[in-house]
Amino acid sequence: MFVYCDTAATTPLSKPAFEAMLPWLQTGYGNASSIYKMARDARRALEDARRMAASCLEVSHENLYFTSGGTEADNWAVKGAAELGGEARRHIVISAVEHHAVLHTAEYLKKKGHPVTILPVSGDGLLDPDTLRKALRPDTAVVSVIYANNEIGTLQPIAELARAVKETDGKILFHTDAVQAAGHIFVDITPDIDLLSVAAHKFGGPKGIGALYIRRGVKLPPLLHGGGHERGGRSGTENVAGAAGLAAALKFMTENRESFYKKTLASRDRLIDGILSAIPYSRLTGSREHRLPGSASFVFAAVEGESLVLQLDTLGVAASSGSACSSASLDPSHVLLAIGLSHEVAHGSLRLTIDHARTKDEMDFVIQSVKTAVERCRGMSPLWGGGAPLRMSGWE
């Protein structure tokens, strides 16, 4: 058996997305900015995709701009909003549990002279609106808070956080990275939200396409300069097949949202309960209650996350430790440290993320596999002995 448990890293292309893309990869390859019929057809497909995606997100198509993915959308939003603030507003506020696309963008801007505040979160990974309110300054340009965390699945009270910002100072722009949320749960794009990022490959669409929602009236300067595509917002030859795939995938997810949510949640709960009861010295990370339906994340005492992932691979389970992007580094994830875990405990992290297509049998197989893999890791660990961790730091 092989069970894919890494949908937070990427998802398989859904059938509706694949089918919607094919014509634009084969005969309909015209450049959507040219003027002959073939190109006009591509342009129509692009605009149809924009309308469909916008209608799924319940926003106007005029406010949706295609990008090359979530990373670009996040960079555009944060850098653009920082630039828009001018000399008077240079301060940037983010949470401590942002995706690297926002975190590293803020760090880059800090080097360029922007003051940056990184807000602490609770043990569940939640940002308190009062903490946010207190961090705002007269020179704050932009606040960026992740909608749903990619590592621990925690859902932020985004509407409330955006409200707190706007109540304090209507001129501060509010951005949210909704890459993990879009398609999976209802994403409430309230009037307080100025900017919102999505990425197709996290909801059954193709890689290399995403979108940034920009509220009407926000004159975000472009990140990429060139031919003035996307109404001057984002230059670069339009990815028509990608846009068609993004829209079809989002439509498929939106139409089936309730049933997919229920199925995913049932599997996810089976997984969490099964793992916590089968494996001693295991702990769920992130909020149990305010959580993405497909997210299960843990720490295990006296286990090294990377080894665990490799063990699981040999057993037929694709999983991740922390986020895929940070797997190359030895530092524990900034998200796990932000929720208060020690370096030692954070090193034993495992993330299992699933979609609606997973079955009970598959979940039972995954539980058994994680149990076996954890036992194998502990069997080789100098930190484990006599059925318990030898050093209890962080576990008492």
Ligand SMILES: *Cc1c(COP(=O)(O)O)cnc(C)c1O
């Ligand atoms: C995957 C992801 C991104 C990056 O999106 P890409 O399309 O892979 O560039 C940004 N934010 C979050 C929360 C993500 O999960």
